Amino acid sequence: MFDKSTWIRLPRNVLVGHGVLDQAAEAIEELHLRGQPLIVTSPTPYELAGERIEAQFSSWDEEPAVVVVEDASFDAIERVIQRARDVDPGFLIGLGGGKAIDIAKMASDDVGRGFVSVPTVASHDGIVSNRGSVPEEGTRHSVAAEPPLAVVADTEILANAPWELTTAGCADIISNYTAVMDWRLAYRLKNAPYSQYAAALSEMTAEMLVGNADSIRPSLEESSWIVVKALVSSGVAMSIAGSSRPASGAEHLFSHQLDQIAPGRASHGHQVGVGSIMTAYLHGGENGLWREIRNALASIDAPTTAAELDLEDEEVIEALTTAHEIRDRYTILGDGIDETAAREVARQTDVI
Ligand SMILES: NC(=O)C1=CN([C@@H]2O[C@H](COP(=O)(O)OP(=O)(O)OC[C@H]3O[C@@H](n4cnc5c(N)ncnc54)[C@H](OP(=O)(O)O)[C@@H]3O)[C@@H](O)[C@H]2O)C=CC1
Ligand SMILES: O=C(CO)COP(=O)(O)O
Numbered sequence: 001m002f003d004k005s006t007w008i009r010l011p012r013n014v015l016v017g018h019g020v021l022d023q024a025a026e027a028i029e030e031l032h033l034r035g036q037p038l039i040v041t042s043p044t045p046y047e048l049a050g051e052r053i054e055a056q057f058s059s060w061d062e063e064p065a066v067v068v069v070e071d072a073s074f075d076a077i078e079r080v081i082q083r084a085r086d087v088d089p090g091f092l093i094g095l096g097g098g099k100a101i102d103i104a105k106m107a108s109d110d111v112g113r114g115f116v117s118v119p120t121v122a123s124h125d126g127i128v129s130n131r132g133s134v135p136e137e138g139t140r141h142s143v144a145a146e147p148p149l150a151v152v153a154d155t156e157i158l159a160n161a162p163w164e165l166t167t168a169g170c171a172d173i174i175s176n177y178t179a180v181m182d183w184r185l186a187y188r189l190k191n192a193p194y195s196q197y198a199a200a201l202s203e204m205t206a207e208m209l210v211g212n213a214d215s216i217r218p219s220l221e222e223s224s225w226i227v228v229k230a231l232v233s234s235g236v237a238m239s240i241a242g243s244s245r246p247a248s249g250a251e252h253l254f255s256h257q258l259d260q261i262a263p264g265r266a267s268h269g270h271q272v273g274v275g276s277i278m279t280a281y282l283h284g285g286e287n288g289l290w291r292e293i294r295n296a297l298a299s300i301d302a303p304t305t306a307a308e309l310d311l312e313d314e315e316v317i318e319a320l321t322t323a324h325e326i327r328d329r330y331t332i333l334g335d336g337i338d339e340t341a342a343r344e345v346a347r348q349t350d351v352i
C-alpha cells in the first residue's frame with residue numbers, strides 16, 4: 001500500500017450558485033457514482049431541502065435512504081455507520097450544516113464510500129475540508145478524513161440561513177491570517193512541514209474576503225457566494241497542505257479550549273475570530289494586524305469581545321493560558337502564555 005498522506009485530494013465538482021441544489025444528482029452522475037444514495041442530514045436542512053434532493057433520484061434504481069441526526073456525537077456517527085452497513089449505499093450525501101456534513105464525512109470514511117457535501121449554512125470551512133470534528137464530553141476531536149467528491153452550495157438557501165451562521169463562516173476565514181502566521185513561525189522555529197502554496201492560498205482567501213467585506217450583508221445572496229467561495233478555497237488550502245495548518249493556528253486552539261470551558265456558548269467561527277484578534281496582537285504588538293482583523297469582524301457583525309461571545313472575562317483568560325495544551329502544534333503561544341500577559345493582550349485588544 002502506498003502512503004497516501006502526501007496525496008492532494010480535492011473535490012472534483014464544485015457547484016456554487018442560485019438554485020444549484022436541483023443539479024445535485026447531475027453533478028453526482030457526472031462523477032460516475034452509482035448505487036443507492038444515503039442522505040445524512042439534520043432536522044432543519046431536511047425540512048428545507050430534503051424533498052428537492054430526494055426527487056432528483058426518483059428515476060434511479062433505488063431511491064435514497066435517509067438518516068436524520070439530531071446532534072454531533074460519536075453515537076450519531078455510529079448510528080450512521082450502522083445504517084450505511086445495512087443499506088450498503090453507493091455514496092453518502094451530507095445535507096446541512098457542520099453537524100450533518102461532518103457525520104457524513106466521518107461515516108463515509110469508515111464504510112469506504114465517497115461523500116458529497118450539500119451545505120445549507122456557510123458556518124465554517126469544515127463543509128468542504130478534509131477534516132472531521134466532533135464534540136465529545138466537552139472536548140473536540142479533529143481528525144483527518146476524505147474531502148467531499150463534490151460540493152453543491154445553493155446560494156439561495158445559504159442566503160436565507162441565520163445571519164450569525166454566515167458571519168461565523170466569514171470569521172473562520174478571517175482567522176486564516178493568524179493561522180498562516182503561526183504556521184510560518186512553526187516552520188522557522190521548529191521546522192514544521194510547510195507549504196508555500198497552501199499558505200499563500202489561505203492568506204489570499206482571507207484578504208479577498210476582507211476586501212469584499214462591504215458586500216457581505218444579511219439576506220444578500222452575493223454574500224453567500226463570496227463566503228462559500230472562500231470556504232472552498234480554504235478547504236483546498238488544507239487539502240494541499242495535508243493538514244489544517246493553513247486555517248488553524250493558536251486562534252483555533254483558543255476556540256477548542258473554549259469548547260471545553262464554556263461548551264455551546266458561542267460558535268466555532270465567532271470564537272476563532274476573537275482568538276485571531278488576540279493572537280494577531282501577540283504576533284504584531286501595538287502596530288500589528290490585529291486592528292484590521294477586529295475592524296473586519298465588526299464590519300460583518302461578528303463578535304469582537306468576550307461579552308459578545310457570551311463569555312466571562314475569566315473564561316477568556318483561562319482559554320488563552322491553557323490553549324497550548326490542546327495539541328502538539330507550535331504557535332505564537334509557545335509553551336504557554338502566563339496569566340498577566342493573557343490579561344494584558346485581552347485588555348489591549350478590548351476583548352475584555
Ligand atoms: N470539520 C471541521 O473542520 C469543523 C467542524 N465543526 C463542527 O461543525 C458543527 C457545527 O457546525 P454548524 O454548521 O454551526 O452546526 P449545525 O449543523 O448544527 O447547524 C447549525 C444550526 O443551523 C440549523 N440550520 C442548518 N441549515 C439551516 C438553514 N438553511 N436555515 C436555518 N437553519 C439551518 C441547524 O438546525 P438543525 O439542528 O435543526 O438541523 C442548527 O440548529 C459542530 O459539530 C462542530 O464540531 C466546526 C468547525 C470546524
Ligand atoms: O476549523 C478548522 C479550520 O478552520 C479545522 O481546524 P482543526 O484541525 O483545528 O479542527
Ligand SMILES: [Zn+2]
Nearest residue numbers: 124125172272
Ligand atoms: Zn475553523
